[in-house]
Amino acid sequence: MTDHMTPYSEDNTLVRVDLGARSYDIIIGTELLSQAGDLVKPHLKKDRVAVITDTNVMALHGAQLKSGLEKAGITPHFIIRPPGENQKSFEGLQAVLDALFELAFDRQDMVIAFGGGVIGDLTGFAARVFKRGCPFIQIPTTLLAQVDSSVGGKTAINSSYGKNLIGAFYQPQLVLADNNVLKTLGERELKAGYAEVLKYGLLGDLEFFNWLDENGADVLSLNPQALTHAVSVSCQTKARIVAEDELERGARALLNLGHSFGHALELEAGYGGDLLHGEAVSAGMLMAFEFSAAQGLCPQGDVSRLETHLSAHNLIQPHDLTNLIKAPDRLISHMDQDKKNEGGDLTLILARKIGESFVQKQAPRADLHAYLTHLAKTLPHA
Numbered sequence: 001m002t003d004h005m006t007p008y009s010e011d012n013t014l015v016r017v018d019l020g021a022r023s024y025d026i027i028i029g030t031e032l033l034s035q036a037g038d039l040v041k042p043h044l045k046k047d048r049v050a051v052i053t054d055t056n057v058m059a060l061h062g063a064q065l066k067s068g069l070e071k072a073g074i075t076p077h078f079i080i081r082p083p084g085e086n087q088k089s090f091e092g093l094q095a096v097l098d099a100l101f102e103l104a105f106d107r108q109d110m111v112i113a114f115g116g117g118v119i120g121d122l123t124g125f126a127a128r129v130f131k132r133g134c135p136f137i138q139i140p141t142t143l144l145a146q147v148d149s150s151v152g153g154k155t156a157i158n159s160s161y162g163k164n165l166i167g168a169f170y171q172p173q174l175v176l177a178d179n180n181v182l183k184t185l186g187e188r189e190l191k192a193g194y195a196e197v198l199k200y201g202l203l204g205d206l207e208f209f210n211w212l213d214e215n216g217a218d219v220l221s222l223n224p225q226a227l228t229h230a231v232s233v234s235c236q237t238k239a240r241i242v243a244e245d246e247l248e249r250g251a252r253a254l255l256n257l258g259h260s261f262g263h264a265l266e267l268e269a270g271y272g273g274d275l276l277h278g279e280a281v282s283a284g285m286l287m288a289f290e291f292s293a294a295q296g297l298c299p300q301g302d303v304s305r306l307e308t309h310l311s312a313h314n315l316i317q318p319h320d321l322t323n324l325i326k327a328p329d330r331l332i333s334h335m336d337q338d339k340k341n342e343g344g345d346l347t348l349i350l351a352r353k354i355g356e357s358f359v360q361k362q363a364p365r366a367d368l369h370a371y372l373t374h375l376a377k378t379l380p381h382a
């Protein structure tokens with residue numbers, strides 16, 4: 001079936017990721033799990049799929065997806081993993097691959113990632129390496145996965161040296177972002193996802209930041225119109241940047257605003273769930289703005305505006321993470337593992353103002369050390 005024949009409901013919003021032969025649609029709407037069979041079917045060569053998910057998502061939404069697929073004549077084989085970041089490991093990967101071998105899947109079979117960022121990243125990487133590649137579809141069930149990790153084809157598992165260091169670019173065939181599934185998210189996870197929404201305003205869209213200043217509370221209370229707008233604008237921005245720079249040779253790096261600091265905080269916290277990725281990004285974005293201002297690159301007024309927005313929505317800030325920020329040398333050594341770095345120099349995503357970020361190559365280490373030392377001193381001590 002060709003794209004124009006895909007049965008999209010009028011209530012759904014469509015964002016296209018334009019990558020030539022690897023192009024695909026993101027469908028944003030409600031009740032997509034019950035429509036999943038019809039939406040997925042045009043992409044299948046066989047009437048079966050493997051659905052990789054975790055026990056939490058399975059318990060909450062598995063039955064709905066199962067019946068949505070079955071009513072279109074598709075048999076789902078669920079591969080259900082424990083929840084948690086430690087699934088993004090060689091052990092987690094092996095378990096998924098073994099399950100696909102047990103099902104006697106081949107390269108014509110479709111794999112569906114049904115979960116948050118962990119399941120999406122793990123499934124995408126498993127699909128990439130299973131018999132050198134089988135197609136996959138993303139059905140993200142967290143706000144963070146809907147606006148960021150399910151779109152753009154970054155797939156990975158973690159290494160003891162850092163997050164996402166073993167992976168591949170591998171695009172899905174389709175992304176289904178269903179607003180309804182977000183209703184079961186806890187407040188903490190919702191806020192962590194909201195940080196990635198905010199990122200799109202901060203990195204390149206002042207108008208969207210202004211809209212979030214007005215409507216952020218509606219997004220966080222899952223008002224359907226506000227949520228659809230926020231997810232659609234986020235996906236449009238991501239789709240545009242990925243189309244321009246799929247393999248992150250340039251502009252795509254901007255999507256990592258807040259992530260160099262954030263990944264260092266996550267590594268410092270360990271991956272046991274004490275600090276969610278989006279929480280680390282939330283604090284990391286403010287650190288990126290503060291460090292930009294400390295170098296005279298960004299007005300202090302914009303730092304204050306961001307801080308006010310984070311406070312207004314109770315989002316995580318550096319002052320919530322005192323214990324993780326007390327050792328500047330360790331944070332910098334974590335930042336040294338970042339994939340954006342070149343030739344031993346640090347590359348950071350910094351801000352000129354709200355709505356304009358840029359890549360700083362050879363970021364000045366002494367200034368970074370001074371900023372982190374100053375930050376550690378000014379934070380309240382636990």
Ligand code: GLY
Nearest residue numbers: 148152154252255
């Ligand atoms: N999460 C950043 C990217 O997809 O490039």
